Amino acid sequence: MTTETFTPVDAAFDDLLEIDAATADLLFREARTVNTFVDEAVPDEKIQAAYDLVRWGPTALNTLPLRLFIVRDAAARARLTEHLGDGNKAKTLAAPLTIVAAADPNFHEHLAVLAPHMEGARERFDAAGEEMRGGMARTSALIQVGYFIVGLRAAGLHVGPMGGFDAAGVDAEFFAENGWKSLIVLNVGTPAGEGASHPRQTRLRFDEVSLTV
Amino acid sequence: MTTETFTPVDAAFDDLLEIDAATADLLFREARTVNTFVDEAVPDEKIQAAYDLVRWGPTALNTLPLRLFIVRDAAARARLTEHLGDGNKAKTLAAPLTIVAAADPNFHEHLAVLAPHMEGARERFDAAGEEMRGGMARTSALIQVGYFIVGLRAAGLHVGPMGGFDAAGVDAEFFAENGWKSLIVLNVGTPAGEGASHPRQTRLRFDEVSLTV
Numbered sequence: 001m002t003t004e005t006f007t008p009v010d011a012a013f014d015d016l017l018e019i020d021a022a023t024a025d026l027l028f029r030e031a032r033t034v035n036t037f038v039d040e041a042v043p044d045e046k047i048q049a050a051y052d053l054v055r056w057g058p059t060a061l062n063t064l065p066l067r068l069f070i071v072r073d074a075a076a077r078a079r080l081t082e083h084l085g086d087g088n089k090a091k092t093l094a095a096p097l098t099i100v101a102a103a104d105p106n107f108h109e110h111l112a113v114l115a116p117h118m119e120g121a122r123e124r125f126d127a128a129g130e131e132m133r134g135g136m137a138r139t140s141a142l143i144q145v146g147y148f149i150v151g152l153r154a155a156g157l158h159v160g161p162m163g164g165f166d167a168a169g170v171d172a173e174f175f176a177e178n179g180w181k182s183l184i185v186l187n188v189g190t191p192a193g194e195g196a197s198h199p200r201q202t203r204l205r206f207d208e209v210s211l212t213v
Numbered sequence: 214m215t216t217e218t219f220t221p222v223d224a225a226f227d228d229l230l231e232i233d234a235a236t237a238d239l240l241f242r243e244a245r246t247v248n249t250f251v252d253e254a255v256p257d258e259k260i261q262a263a264y265d266l267v268r269w270g271p272t273a274l275n276t277l278p279l280r281l282f283i284v285r286d287a288a289a290r291a292r293l294t295e296h297l298g299d300g301n302k303a304k305t306l307a308a309p310l311t312i313v314a315a316a317d318p319n320f321h322e323h324l325a326v327l328a329p330h331m332e333g334a335r336e337r338f339d340a341a342g343e344e345m346r347g348g349m350a351r352t353s354a355l356i357q358v359g360y361f362i363v364g365l366r367a368a369g370l371h372v373g374p375m376g377g378f379d380a381a382g383v384d385a386e387f388f389a390e391n392g393w394k395s396l397i398v399l400n401v402g403t404p405a406g407e408g409a410s411h412p413r414q415t416r417l418r419f420d421e422v423s424l425t426v
Contacts, residue, residue, distance in 0.1 A: 013262035018369040019236050026231060028269045028360070048419040049226035055416040056241045057362065060376040062414045068423040076426040110421075114414055139376065139396070142352060146359015147241070149270065156231040163273040163352065178424075183352070201275045201327055203268040206261040208323075210281040211391075213289040 027153050032197040034158040035091050037189030042097040042157065044070075047188070050151035057147040061121070062114045065107040065137035066144035067180050069100040079173055084185065085164030095160070095187035100170060101148065102180035103141035105134040134181060145184055152188060160187035240366050245410040247371040248304050250402030255310040255370065257283075260401070263364035270360040274334070275327045278320040278350035279357035280393050282313040292386055297398065298377030308373070308400035313383060314361065315393035316354035318347040347394060358397055365401060373400035 017024060025031075047070065055064065071077050077098060081089050092098055108125035115121055125133055152159050162185045170182040191197065230237060238244075260283065268277065284290050290311060294302045305311055321338035328334055338346055365372050375398045383395040404410065 013258055013265055016259055016262035016369075017266065017367050018239060019232075019367045023232050023236055024266055024367070027363075028266050031269070033271045044425070045226055046229055047423075049229035051419045051422070052226055053230065053237055053241050055422075056244070057359070058246045058372070058374050060374075062416075064417050064422070066422060070423055070425040073426050110417060114417070116414070117411075136376075139355060142355035143359040143362070143397075146270070146356040146361075147363065148359075149356070150240075150360065150363050154230050154232045154237070156229075159271070161271050161273075163349075174426075184356075198330075201329070203275075204277050204323060204327070206264045209264070209268075209277070209279060210260075210283055212257070212283040213286050213387075 027150050031153050031158065032191070032200065034160045034187070034189070034191045034196050035198070036192040036196040037095050037158070037160075037187065038192050040096055040190060042189055046155045046157060047097075047099070047152075050148060050155040050157070053154055054144070054147035054151035057144065059140040059144060060136060061111075061118065063107045063111070063137070063140055064114060064144070065103045065105075066141040066148065067102045067104045068148075069102060069174060069180070069182075071098045071100065076174075080170065080185075083166045083169040083173060084162065088162045088164050088185070091160065092162070092185070092187055096189040097187070099186045099188060100174070100182050101141070101145050101184050101186060102175065102182045103134070103137040104178075104180055105130050105137050106179055107137050108133060130179075138181065138183065142183055149186070152186075157188050158191050161185070162187070240363050244366050244371065245404070245413065247373045247400070247402070247404045247409050248411070249307070249405040249409040250309050250371070250373075250400065251405045253309055253403060255402055259368045259370055260310075260312070260365075263361060263368040263370070266367055267357070267360035267364035270357065272353040272357060273349060274324075274331065276320045276324070276350070276353055277327060277357070278316045278318075279354040279361065280315045280317045281361075282315055282387060282393070282395075284311045284313065289387075293383065293398075296379045296382040296386060297375065301375045301377050301398070304373065305375070305398070305400055309402040310400070312399045312401060313387070313395050314354070314358050314397050314399060315388065315395045316347070316350040317391075317393050318343050318350050319392055320350050321346060343392075351394065351396065355396055362399070365399075370401050371404050374398070375400070
């Protein structure tokens with residue numbers, strides 16, 4: 001074995017955490033990727049509570065490029081599902097709420113407000129072009145996706161993230177006007193009991209992912 | 214104004230969070246990007262406590278591509294600093310600990326253990342090539358960077374993330390053998406009192422970053 005088998009609580013370094021065990025479990029240790037949810041609406045306020053919490057997380061130059069495309073309408077859901085991998089279609093059609101997390105290459109339009117100390121930043125990013133801005137937006141927005149998944153869990157929600165979809169197809173279908181670039185699709189809700197998640201798999205140990213010099 | 218001015222606590226939806234206010238403040242609302250740290254060693258155990266917590270966060274196919282290059286040696290620190298933007302050099306030389314977060318395009322070597330149910334996954338990803346794997350590794354590892362910043366804060370540490378560096382230069386300097394791709398550089402430690410961070414800037418509101426259909 002090169003990894004530990006699953007133990008929901010890694011006790012060894014627990015006393016080094018400044019959050020309590022129940023919070024550590026809620027946000028990371030017992031939270032699971034969920035495939036099957038109870039049929040119960042997820043209120044917008046819960047999504048906003050998650051966003052309002054995590055929007056304080058750091059991004060490059062305070063650019064905040066993460067955008068959230070919240071799919072409630074049944075017809076829009078069906079259009080989205082067309083662009084998902086086969087294994088992701090049925091569970092997305094059945095989920096109470098689906099969010100497409102995206103990056104906004106036009107984040108620079110907000111910089112006069114978000115970074116008022118950086119004089120002329122909007123103009124410099126405008127001149128730098130969409131490809132440069134798109135790469136930068138993608139990097140920070142993906143880090144924000146990490147915060148947002150934590151935030152949804154902090155709001156008591158569970159998440160089923162999916163990378164298996166045709167991003168160019170989703171962007172053409174929904175983002176032709178605003179230019180957003182889809183990053184990941186998240187089903188959101190309350191797990192439908194046991195069997196809502198696959199059995200938990202192992203994780204790499206600290207010594208397997210780190211090098212110290 | 215298109216955004217709210219800074220209020221450390223967004224009270225409106227607080228009662229929708231299942232974590233307490235002190236934890237919300239520790240992880241997001243009062244945590245700040247730190248530029249100046251007290252001169253006090255950061256023990257490996259705290260970094261491991263942060264990793265052990267957040268390694269349970271979801272990644273595509275449980276690939277866990279995030280890698281941590283922990284720079285303690287003074288000579289290595291100086292070599293790293295050569296590849297940072299001018300504004301990031303002095304503060305990194307003075308930081309008690311610096312971590313280069315990276316993505317591993319050879320994540321597939323672990324899949325027999327991490328995803329034993331996906332028969333032949335290692336071989337399929339091997340055949341798919343390094344460019345495909347590199348893109349996939351970057352996406353999941355950046356999401357893990359989001360988790361990891363939260364984890365460091367959960368371990369009572371503060372973070373100064375920096376995107377301003379020559380990634381190709383860092384990769385050639387340190388990762389020529391293992392093939393890791395640097396994503397972001399994090400200074401880590403305890404803030405040196407007031408003035409350790411810049412004044413807090415505003416954030417975009419939920420209605421500015423979201424669209425509901």
